[in-house]
Amino acid sequence: MSKEEKVPFETIVFAGVTFKVINRNEAHTIIGDLTDFNGQKIYNVFEDTWRFPDYEENPIFLLAEEDVEMDIFEMDFTTEEHEDIFILGFIFKGNLNVTKLISSFDTDNSPALIVLGETKTVNITLFGNVHYLGGGLKCDTIIGEYNHGELFVKGDVTSWLIYSDDMLMHFERFTDIQAIVSVNRPDIMICSNLSDADGNIITIENYFPSTHKLSDIVDDSFIEHSEYGTEILGNNYHEDVFNEGLSILDYDKKEKYMYTDFRSQFINMVEVLSQLEYVKHIGRISKKSGTNEYSFIPFTYEGKKYSQLSEEIGNGFNIKMRALWCHDDEEITLVLEYLDEDGETKYQWANNETAPGIEMFTVKCAALEAFEVLTAEPSEEDDDEDDDEETEYQEYDNSFSLEEYSVQFGNYALPEDLVKLYEFDQKYGSETYSECFGLLIYDDKTGIKTWSEEEEFYNSFIEFAGANGSGSSYAYWLIDKDLNNCPIVVFGDEGGIHVVAENTRKLIHLLTLDTEVSVDFDNAYFYKDEEYYEENENKEEFQQWVKKEFNLNAIETNEETDEIVNQAKAKYKKQLNDFLTKFDIEIGEDED
Structure with a gap:
């Protein structure tokens, strides 16, 4: 500690x-014992950094021991009367009430x-240091700018808009918040009380995604666009509005910031996305933008048809927001999830679209943003990225787009596991990771x-991959509208049609043995001869x-492959043989 x-x-x-x-x-x-929401001390006034430097002459703190009322409070380092001082901070032991700003x-x-008490004002804009409001905050708009600043607010927070442009802001609880907007990545954090496995209440601090676009609640005259197209606040609001104690908010935009028409908007988005040619061929669509991934996925669960529109924020944030439409019940479900490092759900908030709570606003915002991204026309930058990918894939003989590959599937949606395998196959090349196996286009x-x-026979199968070096092929046997429920058969180049796997994932597991399938008239099996x-x-x-991807350990023995193949045969072999017999196709002898 330096000399006093x-x-x-x-x-x-x-x-x-x-x-x-x-x-x-x-x-x-x-202030030395003030802590954040993890129990860590916030301030060290002796640290000698740009926040509390000791190289300035006459460094001081200003202390108000009673409640204070002001008209405007701009935290300058000096005053006109005392230009030779350097104010390190303003400390209020009581409440702070500022009329305008x-x-x-x-x-x-x-x-x-x-x-240390409650803070009240119309607008508050902070940056340039670590700020602490210990008794709650009531205002119209909170703005945090630039990464030289940070804000901690304990107690109740009431505000129409919390806006962060590259500044961390921590809140204990949102009492009445209408909109939260972070430019680019999430910069606003909120505490949540959760029960652990023993029933104890624990407090967890999480990043909170944006609930709106800036234009949903702010007057358009104060909005500009960054070089990346992101909506940001312009520089005209401070002098023209904040200094006068006025608001930058447009209360006539209630329909937008209250999401009053979200239900009809979401149903329309599902309809539009469902009609995209890409979705019709592939069965889903996803795009990455920066560290975020946006997806539209139709699926069936427990006999009901759903369509899901989602945004996942990666790069360590691991936040996923999903909006689901049940076509059968005509219900919307909104889900905000926080994921662990393995992508599994740690905790979530879920409700319907009419439920109150700012958590549901984040999902509505994500759904609208995902729709914009997924339906946007490709930019020149996107085209360049596609060209780069095509250049990379040209190293391999078997290079084709997912759209080209999906044509042979007609109206069937590609299973998600097959899409993942396609991405791996294109990255590393066919026949480079499992003997003689590779995805192929069958015209x-x-x-x-x-x-x-x-x-009836040839339309009951979809070939999708080469099975061995002599020309056998893998195909889905179309016994269900969902390919996830269709077994995989191998067509032998010299005879024999056999079931080898119950589904795509089982086939992928078989491929980890790194040996081609052997097919004859009577049987199909995997055998690795260690000598050769x-x-x-x-x-x-x-x-x-x-x-x-699948939490499956690699297969090391021939016996393990036999087990997977035999399970498929037990489930589907008789049914397949009966089907083949209808078309006078000779069946081999059973070798179970």
Whole structure:
């Protein structure tokens, strides 16, 4: 601790209020034990940084021991009467009531604002230091700017708009908040009380996603666009509005900021996305924008049809927002989830679209943003990225887009597991990770028609991959409208049609043995002869990928593959044989 500083005088008048002048040591006794929401101390007035430098002459804190009322409070370092002082911070032991505006001095550096009582104002804009409001906050708009600032608010917070542009803001609880807007990444954090496994209440601090676009609640005249197209506040609001104690909000936009028409909007978004050609072919659509991923996925669950529109914020935030439409019940479900490092749900908020709570606003905002991203025309930058990907994939002979690959599936949606396998296959190359296996485009059903030219037969299968080095192929047997429920058969190049896997994931598991399937008239099986086995160059990457994506350990023995194949045969072999017999296709002898 440095030598105790002397104060140049006992009191000073700032913004019409008489403050007591105190030094660092006295300030430390008041604010040194203030903590954040994780129990860590916030202030060290002796740290000698840009926040509390000791190289300035006459460094002081100003202390108000009683409640204070002001008209405008801008936290300058000096006053006209005392230009030779350097104010490190303003400390209010009681309540602070400012009629028009509370403002920091400069985005790079400003005195700290520390209020132990309640703070009331119309607008408050902070930056340049760590600020602390310990008794709650009531205002119209809260603005935090630039990463040289940080804000902690304990107690109840009532505000129409909380807006952060690259400044961390921590809140204990939202009492009445209408809109939260973070520019780009989430910068606003809120505490939640949750029960642990033993029933104890624990407090968790989470990043909170934006609930609106800025234009949903702010008057358009104060909105500009960044070079990335993001809506940001312009520079005209401070002098024209805040200094006058007026609002930048447009209360006539109630329909937008209250999401009064969300139900009809969401139903329309589902209809539009469902009609996209890409969705019709692939069965889903997803796009990445920065660290965020946006998706539209139709699916069936417990016999009911759903469509899900979602946004996932990655890069360590691990926040997922999902809006689901049940076509059968005509109900909307909104889900805000926080995920662990493995992508599993740690905790979530879920309700319908009419439920109150700012948590549901985040999901509505995410759904609207996802729709915009998924329906946007590709930009030149997107085209360049696509060109880069195509260039990368040209290293391999088997390069094709997912759209091209999906054509052979007609109206069937590609299983999600197959889409994932496609992405791996294109990245590493066919026949580089499992012996002689690779996804292929089959322009017609020429191979299948050699078995039977009856339309019912050849339209009952979709070939999708090469199975071995002699020309056998894998195909879905279409016994269900959902390919996830369709078994996989192998068409032998020299005879034999056999079930090998119950679904896509089971086939992927079989591929981890890194040996091709053997097919004859009577049987299909996987056999690795260790004497002649040569490991594929990307086998290890593939096995690691399978473990990460599906939590499946790599198969090491022939017996393990037999078990998977036999399970499929037990479930589907008789049914397949009966189907083949209808078309006079000879069946091999059972070898169960």
